[in-house]
Amino acid sequence: MKSGRRAFLSGLGLASLATAFPLTRCTAKDGSASPAPARIGNGNMSLSFRPYELQLEHTFTVAGNSRNTTPVVLAEIQYEGVTGYGEASMPPYLGESQQSVMAFLSKVKLEQFKDPFLLDDILAYVDSLDEGNRAAKACVDIALHDLVGKLLDKPLHKLWGINPANTPMTSFTIGIDTPEMVKTKTKEAARFKVLKVKLGGGNDREMIDAVRSVTDVPLYVDVNQGWSDKHKALEMVHWLAEQGTEFVEQPLAKTAVDDLAWLTSKSPLPIIADEAFQRLGDVADFQGVYSGINIKLMKSTGLREAQKMITVARALDMKVMMGCMTETSCAVSAAAQLSPLVDWADLDGNLLITNDLYEGVKVIDGKLTLSDWPGIGIRKRDA
Secondary structure: OHHHHHHHHHHHHHHHOOOOOOOOEEEOOOOOEEEOOOOOOOOOOEEEEEEEEEEEEEEEEEOOEEEEEEEEEEEEEEEOOEEEEEEEEOOHHHOOOHHHHHHHHOOOOHHHOOOOOOHHHHHHHHHHOOOOOHHHHHHHHHHHHHHHHHHOOOEHHHHOOOOHHHOOEEOEEEOOOOHHHHHHHHHHOOOOOOEEEEOOOOOHHHHHHHHHOOOOOOEEEEOOOOEOOHHHHHHHHHHHHHOOEEEEEOOEOOOOHHHHHHHHHHOOOOEEEOOOOOOOOHHHHOEOOEOEEEEOHHHHOOHHHHHHHHHHHHHOOOEEEEOOOOOOHHHHHHHHOOHHHOOEEOOOHHHHEOOOOEEOOEEEOOEEEOOOOOEOOOEEOOO
């Protein structure tokens, strides 16, 4: 019964988004229908890619690991003189590497497809090449969506009929650190209206107290599976609710399903799935276990599946958060195209690094602000 339910809900997502790109004609300035741009022809697509290493401004510590860099792979899809940009980011827990991503991408033969608008066909082919490799698949998905938007000379949010005025505030992430460093980071993040605080390092109350000594903005809390006792977790969640916290993300190990369901049923705050949640088929299984899901393009294999996740989660009355890894403005701007559809956003990965190669989505007064640039809304920075 469970497998049938999952199949039905997966179908719901597919059916509801089957018209995501029904665009064969454009609208002229006088309102009349006009043919799609002439540059959409019958050429071949080609995929190229290269490794890149992101440098973080501060050491980034979560429950379980610390890092100063994040490896990524940057990709481009060329079609008739137009280039779509994509990105795969590989933080440690995803289990992917630059080597595995590039090995996967070497298998992708886009030349066989003459029409870049056949997104379902192309991405189903990419998904079928191997198990896992979610970030690698997302890299292709993002570049393909960017290409399609550029071919139509429209940003994705306009093609999808999404109102850019409805973008949410984005949180800015404060990693686990000493009280003094937490205060410094919090002061540096003064332009943000929401902060996301990493807990689970054994100094949780100290972390929150340090943030609260500087600001009273709302908090999102991410434990990254750092707690082990459900009763202590519930006690902590009650305390966090008193500190102005809006939700708690992945408080217990992703394998502790019964404990998580118990905690969610008693919690005064929404409990959000992150590490436990990967792909579309997971959404239905988590109803009743979590209050909502954190969608990240590197887990969902990209924008196409992320859209479907939002639809299915809404059908199940679950909350939706749009998150990110440490990424450039390429992947973050792609995710931001869907942000008006979600409850919360944590799209700050590009703001944590010092060597972003692109410019794209902006944060103005704490709010995500989409550009009118076509595709995912980015441009390469001048060298």
